[in-house]
Amino acid sequence: MSSPENVLQNDTAEEIPQQLQGKKLTWKDSLDLESCKVGSGGHHRSKGEEWSLILHLAFQSLGVVYGDLGTSPLYVFPSTFPDGIKHNDDILGVLSLIFYTITLLPLIKYIFIVLRANDNGDGGTFALYSMICRYAKLGLIPSQEAEDRDVSTFHLELSNNRMKRAFTIKNKLENSKIFKFFLLFAAMLGTSMVIGDGVLTPCISVLSAVGGIKNATKAMTEAAILVLLFMVQRFGTDKVGYSFAPIICVWLLFIAGIGVYNIFKFDPLVVKAINPKYIVDYFRRNKDKAWVSLGGVILCITGSEALFADVGHFTVRSIQISTCILIYPAIILQYTGQASFLRKNNDLVLDTFYKSIPGRMYWPTFVVAVLASIIASQSMISGTFSIIQQSLSLGCFPRVKIVHTSAKYKGQVYIPEVNYLLMVACVFITIGFRTTIKIGNAYGIAVVFVMTLTSAFLVLVMIMIWKTHIVLIILYVLIIGSIELVYLSSVLFKFDQGGYLPLAFALFLMSVMYIWNYVYRKKYFYELDHKISPDKVKEIMVENKSYRLPGLAIFYSELVHGIPPIFKHYVDNVPALHSVLVFVSIKSLPISKVPVEERFLFRRVQSNDFHVYRCVVRYGYTDIRNKQEPFEKILVEGLKVFIREDYMGMAHALDRGEKDGEVEDGGSTKGENTDDEIAKEEEAMDRDIEVLDKAWRCGVVHFVGEHDVVASKGSGIGKRIMIDYAYNFLKKNLRQSNKMFDIPQKRMLKVGMTYEL
Template identity: 60%
Template sequence: MLDGGEADECADELDAASSPDEGSHRKITRHESLDIEATAAPPRNYSHEKDTGAATMLRLAFQSIGVVYGDIGTSPLYVFASTFTGGIAHEDDVIGVLSLIFYTITLVPLIKYVFIVLRANDNGYGGTFAMYSLICRYAKVGLMPSQQAEDGEVSNFRLQLPSRRLRRATGVKEVLEKSSFAKHFLLIATMLGTAMVIGDGILTPCISVLSAVGGLKNATDAMTEERIAWISVAILVILFGVQSLGTDKVGYSFAPIITSWFLSIGSIGVFNLIKYDPKVLKAVNPNYIVDYFLRNGKEAWISLGAVVLCITGVEALFADVGHFTVRSIQLSMCVVAFPSLMLAYAGQASYLRKHPENVAETFYKSIPGGVYWPMFVLALLSAIIASQAMISGTFSIVQQSLSLGCFPRVKIVHTSSKLEGQVYIPEMNYFLMLACVVVTAFFKSTVKIGNAYGIAVVLVMALTSGFLVLIMIMIWKTHILLVLSYTAVIGAVELLYLSSVLYKFDQGGYLPLSFAALLISLMLLWNYVHRKRYAYELHHKFPAEKLLEINADPKFLRIPGLALFFSDLAHGIPPIFHHYLANIPALHSALVFVSIKTLPIGRVPPGERFLFRRLGPGDMLVFHCAARYGYGDARGEREAFDEILVRGLKEFLLEEGAGEEIGAAVEREWRAGVVHLLGETEVVAGEGSGLLKRLAIDYAFNLLKRNLRREEEVLPIPRRQLLKVGMTMEL
């Protein structure tokens, strides 16, 4: 956190930005965008919705099946087995659990996510991180200090808010803006959501692949639990080994396979219903849930931790909306996924009414003998696809966190030239692979992994609900009765499930919470030092009025060319400039101080990428440039960064009436040569710092920094044009 004085000065900096700046690039080129703001209209607005015909909508709906539903679609592999670990005590318990499954899938994935949460997307981006960005744009609750008033002029940034119920929305907004606790709580909650998604990226491959491979036990008695675990490990290693190819290359067959899976489990469900006990359909009566709890008491409550596994992967519905449209996901859920899952679970329940002794192997035992091997292959492929979807989702959310300074530097590789959202992160891939191998080899059982999985699933759902309530009140301005109804129904269900999964903390539930504690600690440390570094640059920025003195000083040699000084500072001249002058008494003829910053939006249109200011008089070619990206934007441009920057700078000079001569001078210096100057920064705790701060900065942070990517590897800087300037920051 920033100290009091640092926070005040950062606030002063932002206030100064709010006032008109004579040299600001106020006129921004507008480009038509396919993205429409999530809150551009009252509740019936759908963000990122494209004008699509019926054929296109059907195609998108079909494609979404392969990407969105792999995880929830493979949950029939293990839900009943995980719920009745001690066997079925009463024949109606099967109907009670089926009723729980029916209403859980109806309330959470269908009603909450498909018909409510999908509308809370941020220009097509979903997940808790996108919801946090929406809230930060509406209320000043973000902790990143490099904000500029002009950022609100970016077309994707704007929020056109309805006016009804304004007083309540304004009141909540003011409370959040005035509360330091609320700001930090929202950030930590977002980090927790990120950590839990990463936890899903570990546990989904483990439980899905292990459950699918477990079908081999029915084929031969020689297949022990140990062998199944090691076969699963081998498959997982291969799966992570092909991640560098990218989803675009390894995922062409996802939709046909998952569609075949849904049609197969639905058809088998119908077969089992007719063959065994069609009376299980009376589970639509919620009274069977009440009877189940009355018969089993505490054991029924404990079993909720396994029942909730029927909705694993629901965050994928929201997180992947940007690749499709809201309506296409609604269509695929209502027409394919929901009915197929209901029929599959009903068929399994019907089978268990006649064969309760086979509950530990419900899925494979309930498959008709003639289709056993085809279903085994299909189950294995579907489990791999479900794992692939969560791994890709993990990469995406780490990219978002990294962009806003909330995650240690890692390498982002864009694997598709068509879709910027498809990324690969080598460091995270190796971490996930190692974690999956260890978890699978150690637990060996889907029951224990399920205990861990439940906590990750429910915590993310609860965090999404919390953010959604804030969006309902502040941005949508939903009627208070509807907000209370949502909280009373959906919120109560999720809290009940959360209480159950936390009960199994010592039976594997500690695993995702341990991952989360480690990841949140790393993210908080990185974010803390990131903000402290910004405060240091703000305190030690170079006085702009001294530029004239330097320009007139004969001891500074003027050399042709363009120098780009990179820093985090959104306003003014960074201290790297002073360090450079102290070591090299020479200045390039054109100087641009560049701040690479990420806005709390998914993408910044290319025509609105740069914001320029003139820092010196007309005869001096000295400028400040804020290069603005969304958290989903690729940083590696198809053209050279300096070429795009110079083009934008020339447009800015023409719009400001500087004349073509100045623009031509800038281009001449650019063609004479470009050098990118970056601070080689060593950060240390300031004199008088406490023990905890010294441990955090001098040891923990610097250990991370030494073992992760260097700054120039995540910035658009050609290495042959890079010059580093050493400097030490005492934070």
């Protein structure tokens, strides 16, 4: 991994002013200089990729993205007809519903619309939320600066004739605090539902797959498979990833072939279900029972959210190709084959999939079905890890350990605490429910809630970012939105039949996320209100000028604007300072990735001879933090680059007759005085770098604030419960900041403070 020095040293003094043309610089605030280096080049593959690479990624995506969607034929018809088939044409009505549901939602909505709304190549509920917050001031997450907007590689062509509408809506929403909270709650709800999906997927997939073997033996239990599944998570998906795609590919070929066989063997005319008239007839015959059965039909699109959530591992084009060429035809053929089989075997609906398999193909299909179900579970569990990582980075989830299981794919992560909690939840749910029908009711609510929330976020993207024509937005809402709302009303009807589970689970997770985010914001604004002014820093530095210890001291804080109060607290108790001080703010941006060369923003705390610097270290929510990069070394090298460029900028300004960014009347001044000034600046630059090198060799000390938070006097009972009990309970039982950023224990000092929030 290249350091900032290697990347930035290539920039010459002549190039810097060209980059800054048209931008008024204030040399006292070097964030302007640093932010100009943030390029707009994408970090994902361009549209001109070679087709061989796209096809390779399309094949790999089979093993990561489609396990859940591809195994849905195991349980859809049994969940739709739990009480048996009352009329033979009901099969055609349900098949028509399945066909149009798969066509409109996964295919048209996700593949051709939602995938375009990726955030720097990454997808998911939080990616949509963060993208919206970046284009409008709708986020409650603090410390969003102008410089951070330039980090994004997501740039869109705006349509001028629709900007007025978008601008008006944007302003109204930005001025609504209620809407900001609503948007955050919606993002948390969507995230919680996806996590609930990660709990339910292993249960229903394994129960459905193992259901076929119970006819022959009961030696294999669901609980044992689930425990084994979660125990291997620590090895990471990368080690078994290459075996996943071939298995899913074989599975899709199996179900497509079996589907074609059943169509020709039992009832070829079943293909007439493409006529939506059979949907109308189905509802006329069954009325409210048909509406209730939609809770089973919706299971045919389980895993559709993975098409969007996992796009960061691949490309939009590769997922579109694999879906259209293999996934969509295979599952449509399988459902059509099952319907053809049921037309002649109404009484076998509760075990449709396995009963419809030709005799000699039974055991090979069963083995592949179990493997495919495990892979389906794997994809949603991995998705859960990724979503929690995003929430954690944006201050919306308690600290947990993030283990990156692959050096090649940064998105592949493992969270031990969450893994074991998911395992326990899956085992208890499987033992408690025992049947796929009840779990399917819970599963349906999780699926439809996430899809509906994605549509809501997408409408905001269409209005404010894409500037989509109003007619197209209305069509989307009327067609896609109305379908999802009808399905949502159906699954909510089964609330007392297992549907309460994901909602209860989501409510618990949302409570934890909101409590953590609430105190996170309160702590930040407390530090912002109690920050130390530059004049106060100068006063402290002057008082302690004769008490400078050799070495480099790094003070960590979440505060971006100003010097944190921990510094004053430390000086009051230890009246001696190190020769070089750096105030580091680890900042999470609402984007997916920040390149290493764009990660550090430096500024100097005047005067120069104090050797005090501020540094903002910026990470996206999928970036690796200090695990595989020598953080101290990169920070010091980046600081050297900043010092050189700071002095080069001043020297260049002197050479052009400028000082502090202001051009004097009469043009440039070049003479002996200017040459002397430039020489002095170069000497000062060498001296500052020498002081930094000497401090680096003497050793680095990391100062971490150990903040105790209590509710301020006079706070209401709700606030006291959230801060004094709920938050402090989570904090005591989860990881601290020094473990999150791998700060060396031997060189770390904790400075305790109490914040009254």
